Amino acid sequence: MDFSNILDKFKEKKILVIGDIMLDKHIYGNVSRISPEAPVPVLKAEKEVFNPGGAANLASNIASLGCKVYLAGVVGDDDVQKILFNELHKMNIDTSCIIKTRKPTIQKVRGLSKQHLFRIDYEDSSKINYEDELKLLNLVKNRIHDVDAVILSDYAKGTLTENVVKEAISLSKKNRKLITADCKPINFDFYKNVDLLKPNKKEAIEMTLKENIEDAGKKLMDITGAQILITRGGEGMTLFEYDGITNFPAKAKNIFDVSGAGDTVLATLTLALISGASLKEAAELSNSAAAIVIEKPGVVAITLDELKNSLISSVKIVPKIWGEEQWLVNNEKYCGKRMLIKEGYYCSYHNHKIKEETFYVLDGALEVIKEGQYLIIKAGETLHLKPGEYHSFRALKDTTFFEFSTQHLDEDNYRLTQSSNGSHEQWKEEIERAIIIKNEQSGVN
8 A cells, every 4th residue: 555645644743642751771881791799791881872761752753753742741850851851852842741740750771782681760650649640631631632642651650540541531532632542451441432552462461361362352342442453573463443353464574672662553553543544554554663663672763764665665566568577676786686477478589788687597497599599497597698699588387587687778678579478489480580580681691
């Protein structure tokens, strides 16, 4: 499907994210020895990197996809909050709906050296008090008119209390705003009547005590009244709609780290829905987004350009009478094509004055006329052609073969016959007749 129209609308949208706001700190370094104090590695720190975490990571994903984001939640009045706000403002994320409380700003510190060595959490996960609930909800109430959707990002760190969640859902419904959510199992009873809930596989099983994804998804729909998207890490995702179930296989070729992929999915899914996509289309698009981030280390946000580029096939497919050419590469230095030719079909008798090429048959078999000479090339065999050598190939069976050559130029193509399908005799007679005519025109006896 062409998602370009949907993606182009992302920059016109506004989303309010409400949830548990955190700061992620990554300490990168090298380990060359074990501590004499205890049998643990000593990390020699070389670099520190700060990133928005929790609900702030979800907001980062939305912002990097081109959408205006308002982030609502609580932080402490501390140095961690200052670092976090600095990172949020770099991404133009609006922090006007964030309140400062007596709770410290949540911070997760990770040490890495080729692998994840340790994590340290600084947090107070107790629920915010009633006064802070009212302050936060008042900010949400004043902002909800300006946005197209609301997302609840619940890490069970105390921001999304039952009162906050239920009132946020009520406000969204009253103002006809799409509301989606991702929550921890301990709080999922709060989320009845959201439009869509997105747990991961482990959470869905824990929420429902079911043994498989299908039963878990159905029960979640019954309990919440919401449509459900269950992410399954490297296995893909499963969508539960009121009228059926759809599985989306994972698209990632190399799975490096699934951390943060859930935020990428929910960000892309919600944006797609308010940009005119159906739920299936939105899920397909978010599956493509997830494939990008799980091939990267750590928790990272996806960019709109990355998503757009991932949807553009890098392989140019050129239909031919005899089958198709798949252009893998074509530049000033070389050209590579994968060719599929159907049994009984043949290409034109032609040459290239500049291009030099080598054919390799992967499977099947070709018969070839090269400069009037008849050859058969079987699987595993090659044929080399110099510039100026006329040739035509015909498939003895459905055949896949590769062409490796210098740069292909359309103007460097000189045909004596046309591509078609037919018997060996027909193919051979057409070429012999074309050779005679050519020789007569050039005065060759």
